[in-house]
Amino acid sequence: MFSERKVLLVVNPISGNKDKQEILLKVAARAEEDDYVLSIFSTTGIDDLNEIRELVKNLCPSRVLVAGGDGTISMVAEAVQGQEVIFGIIPAGSANGLSADFGLPVSIDESIEVAFGENSVHIDAVKINExxxxxxxxxxxxxxxxxxxxxxxxxxxxxxxxxxxxxxxxxxxxxxxxxxxxxxxxxxxxxxxxxxxxxxxxxxxxxxxxxxxxxxxxxxxxxxxxxxxxxxxxxxxxxxxxxxxxxxxxxxxxxxxxxxxxxxxxxxxxxxxxxxxxxxxxxxxxxxxxx
CATH class of the missing domain: 2.60.200.40 (Tumour Suppressor Smad4)
Known part of the structure; x- marks a missing residue:
């Protein structure tokens, strides 16, 4: 049973060669303001996909946010696919192509506003080999x-x-x-x-x-x-x-x-x-x- 008041933030600490501390602090403040229980997972490059799948299964969050680049975003989407989860993006990669396609704002404050909002779309994916x-x-x-x-x-x-x-x-x-x-x-x-x-x-x-x-x-x-x-x-x-x-x-x-x-x-x-x-x-x- 997925909880409406739980949110998981997945952070790639090395994406874009940028410090993610500001994102962590601002997401934590917004989660507290909106009465969410926040959990944070930092990727390591070792079995991240399965780790995130297990977290989603055990925590049952209603939304999963990603602070990283396009590769991290695609990996997390794969981890939550088929679950009753909505997916928020906080652009934090080198190029942030997906964010540009969605028209997401560049600023951290504005992107967090979208990630805690209610406007969403269903999107397709492409399976390429595995x-x-x-x-x-x-x-x-x-x-x-x-x-x-x-x-x-x-x-x-x-x-x-x-x-x-x-x-x-x-x-x-x-x-x-x-x-x-x-x-x-x-x-x-x-x-x-x-x-x-x-x-x-x-x-x-x-x-x-x-x-x-x-x-x-x-x-x-x-x-x-x-x-x-x-x-x-x-x-x-x-x-x-x-x-x-x-x-x-x-x-x-x-x-x-x-x-x-x-x-x-x-x-x-x-x-x-x-x-x-x-x-x-x-x-x-x-x-x-x-x-």
Whole structure:
């Protein structure tokens, strides 16, 4: 039986290279003000998913709040999926792409206000092999950028910008076969994005068709770097040159890298090299508090 007066806060202490003490103090003050019993869990990187599942089972909170980046948010969503729990996000990562898609405020005070509010939406997730993605995952260029960023010394958007030059010099296109219920595409690709949402945390709208509640995800297949097509992204234009960019809205897809293993990331977490991924929509996966 889930308690209306219990809240669990999950904190990733190292996300975004930011001190979380202010978030902890302000969430504790708001929980006391609203007469909630607050429990706090700090991730360690060791079996966090199962630890959170056990906490939710034992504590029976009515809402679970997350202070971390997109990877932490997706992990906690997986932990509470199927439970009578609403889900609040306090942006505290390096890029905070999910928060941008939900229109969540940047300030701690305003995001806590939303997290203790009552306005919520049901959102889908995408199962990619054994991982859960709420936001944006990809194979190719951006996954290599995530890998380089994780091994770099600078955090935040500046860190991504610094690593981009290195990534562009290292990356090579790859041959890919994509199978969906709409047919088979074989092409050379710079990146294949599995997009449940619209924006990367840098603010770039990579998927103008994205809707996290529509029961589908998009495949964005970028075949080469093209500054005109990139400008179309930034201005919201949805008429693209299909020799440069392809979009598919699907419920399932199989993506095979034909010539070699390719870099792969899920919601900002580098996962390694892959030859094949299979993706499937999971409808109404979790309930998220929004402005």
């Amino acid at each position: 991982d859960i993605s709420l936001h944006l995952s990809d194979i190719g260029l951006n996954a290599l950028l995530v890998k380089n960023y994780e091994s770099g010394d600078t955090r935040g958007k500046l860190g991504y910008a610094l690593e981009m030059f290195k990534t562009l010099n290292e990356h090579e296109n790859f041959q890919v076969r994509i199978t969906t219920d709409q047919g088979i595409i074989e092409t050379e690709a710079l990146v294949v994005i599995i997009a449940n949402a619209k924006k990367y945390g840098t603010g770039i709208s990579i998927n103008p068709f994205g809707d996290m509640s529509d029961g589908k995800f998009e495949l964005v297949i970028a075949k080469k770097i093209d500054f005109i097509e990139t400008a179309k992204f930034l201005t919201g234009n949805t008429e693209f040159n299909h020799d440069v960019m392809e979009f598919l809205s699907v419920e399932k897809a199989k993506i095979e890298c034909l010539d070699r293993e390719v870099y792969f990331q899920v919601d900002g977490e580098y996962k390694g090299l892959v030859r094949c991924v299979e993706a499937e929509i999971l409808k109404n996966y979790v309930t998220v508090l929004v402005p």
